[in-house]
Amino acid sequence: MDKFDVAIIGSGPGGYVAAIRCAQLGMKTAIIEKYATLGGTCLNVGCIPSKALLDSSEHFHNAEKSFADHGIEINSPKVNFEQMVARKQSVVDQTCDGVKFLMDKNKITVFQGMGSFVDEHTIAIKGEEETKIEAKNIIIATGSKPTELPFAKFDKERIISSTEALKLKEVPKKMIVIGAGIIGLELGSVYARLGAEVTVVEYLDRAIPTFDGALSKEITKSLKKLGLKFNFSHKVSDVSRKGDTVVVTASNKKDEEVTFEADYCLVAVGRSAYTAGLNLEAAGLSAGERGKIEVNDHLQTAKSHIYAIGDVIKGAMLAHKAEEEGVFVAESLAGQKPHINYDLIPGVVYTWxxxxxxxxxxxxxxxxxxxxxxxxxxxxxxxxxxxxxxxxxxxxxxxxxxxxxxxxxxxxxxxxxxxxxxxxxxxxxxxxxxxxxxxxxxxxxxxxxxxxxxxxxxxxxxxxx
Structure with missing residues (x-):
């Protein structure tokens, strides 16, 4: 059985950055990833692909709406959505390949397969074959997945999460977005620029409610110009599908029932920690609310040699927060005194x-x-x-x-x-x-x-x- 100073479960920004820093500090390091490519949600189905589509759609929007103001005259631009999605995938592939290069460069051992605890120092990895490794220290960095509403189950065809929204085969004619948070506004703006009629349904009384009210007011005004229609203070009670049509039922602040219809419905109400399959109990650990793992100020779990970082613990679900935590754990293991000021982790919405x-x-x-x-x-x-x-x-x-x-x-x-x-x-x-x-x-x-x-x-x- 191979033995390591540190084993990291999950290769997203938190996991792979932790691995690099551990290796830089002289530790024999392993990283375990259940999917075929490294990079986690952020690189594969989150930050990177969404920004690629956001930029592509913004280029189209500018060609359509503002090139003439700059004295650039072109024929009416057309959307080649297949090429747009293909370019997005190319950006993802290059970025994931970059992570693989960094693992090789830093002599980090990569295991492909589902990692789960056998005991508090042993991890079983089920891939094409099953293997086991032993580690003095372990970092859980398994990230998160889109939250599914009990009355809006993803069918991954018409009732979709952000994952499916990044790889549609067509531009929707009409799209309902449930949730006016970061993900909902970003992806809603992508498809609005490309010609979809986008309707946003939000439980709270404003968009991006965790941001300052001035920013919420300004982004709402801007996206309305883009064509998004906002329905605030609406509580969704049912999402159903009739053929290629999705029907969303909600009640407004007057407690009146209203319905919305579209060919796609994006459910963007947040993300939940992904800890399923880790067999935490075998290591003497457990997951709490929304699958999250409790840690102390040093990011240690109930077992002091097992750490957890990123979306699986408390705090904002942000790639850069996970990266900071990955470095924090690595440097703590090396006997250093790292620092994270959680009050100064910036939040960003990549609309335009x-x-x-x-x-x-x-x-x-x-x-x-x-x-x-x-x-x-x-x-x-x-x-x-x-x-x-x-x-x-x-x-x-x-x-x-x-x-x-x-x-x-x-x-x-x-x-x-x-x-x-x-x-x-x-x-x-x-x-x-x-x-x-x-x-x-x-x-x-x-x-x-x-x-x-x-x-x-x-x-x-x-x-x-």
């Missing part, structure tokens, strides 16, 4: 305009009774945004009323996913809004909106509004 945020929302500060200042700046007032035609959105900075320390950093607009890193860095170093305002930002750039918002938060002295 993009939405990104880190830190506290205005609603959270109000609820906590924190005295704060707020400064915002619209991209419409920015020369770089006007030059590119990306004038929707704003930057909003929240800072402590007494100390001026930045408490929240919120962006909706062009390249928001990249701009939010400035907020993360500032907040990691506990910078004030004035610190940002006094830092030179190149002109003309989208980042100037950050400086202007900081000026507005500091003393209401933005220069260009």
């Amino acid at each position: 305009p993009e939405v990104a945020a880190v830190g506290k929302t205005e609603e959270q500060l109000k609820e906590a009774g924190v005295s704060y200042k707020s400064g915002s700046f619209p991209f419409r007032a920015l020369g770089r945004a006007r030059a590119s035609g990306d004038v929707e959105g704003l930057v909003k900075i929240l800072s402590d009323k007494e100390t001026d320390e930045v408490l929240g950093f919120h962006v909706i607009g062009p390249r928001a996913a990249d701009l939010v890193a400035e907020g993360v860095i500032a907040m990691e170093f506990r910078a004030s809004a004035e610190d940002i305002a006094r830092s030179s930002h190149a002109h003309p750039t989208f980042a100037e909106a950050v400086k202007e918002a900081a000026l507005a938060a500091t003393d209401n002295r933005a220069l260009h509004v």
Whole structure:
């Protein structure tokens, strides 16, 4: 039986990054993946393929709607959806191959098959053949899967999850999206740009409810222009299929029953930890609510040599959060003192305009009774945004009323996913809004909106509004 210093179950961003860092630190490392390709949900059926389709659909949308404004005259563009999906798969394949290269480069042993515990140090791997390995330390990084509603079972044909939405054979004529969170808005916007009539049904009273209210308001306004129809405060009670038609029944805030019909229904109400088949009991462990595994502040389970990271534990289900945790565990095993500030894990919605945020929302500060200042700046007032035609959105900075320390950093607009890193860095170093305002930002750039918002938060002295 092969013996390892560390064995990692799951090769998503958390798992493969943990494996690389463990190997860098001199540990004999194994990684176990039940699917044929490495990379987990993110690389195969999540972050990477969705961004490929988002970018392709945005290119089509610009060709159709805005090229003429730039003086580019073309015949009416057509969607070759088969090629769009093929390109998406090519991006996925290249990225997954890249992970395999990194495993080889770092001399990490890869096992293909379903990993499950035999005891707290032994893992059985069922692939083409069954093998067993022994590990001094084990990291559970098995990720998550789309949450299925009891009254909306996935048939994977017409009632679909995000997985199937990334590999449809056609652009829907009509699509119902249940859930106005990140996944629902991203994939809903893809198909709206390609010509589908998209109807969003959301239980809560606004889109992306975990984000600041200003961002929720702006993204709703933007996506309505794209053609999405929103139905907030609607509780879905039934999803059924009649041939190629899906019927969604819901009740509105007046408790009136309403129905929606479409040829596809995307159920995007979140994800649940994937721990099925691990045989946790054999290692003296168990899964709790939604399949999640309980860990302490060092990411240790009830067995101190078994760790869990990413979507299988508490916190936001984000690839970059899992990566941070993978590095954290690896460095802890090496005797180092790593650090993760969970309050500064940014959240992003990759629609266009993009939405990104880190830190506290205005609603959270109000609820906590924190005295704060707020400064915002619209991209419409920015020369770089006007030059590119990306004038929707704003930057909003929240800072402590007494100390001026930045408490929240919120962006909706062009390249928001990249701009939010400035907020993360500032907040990691506990910078004030004035610190940002006094830092030179190149002109003309989208980042100037950050400086202007900081000026507005500091003393209401933005220069260009």
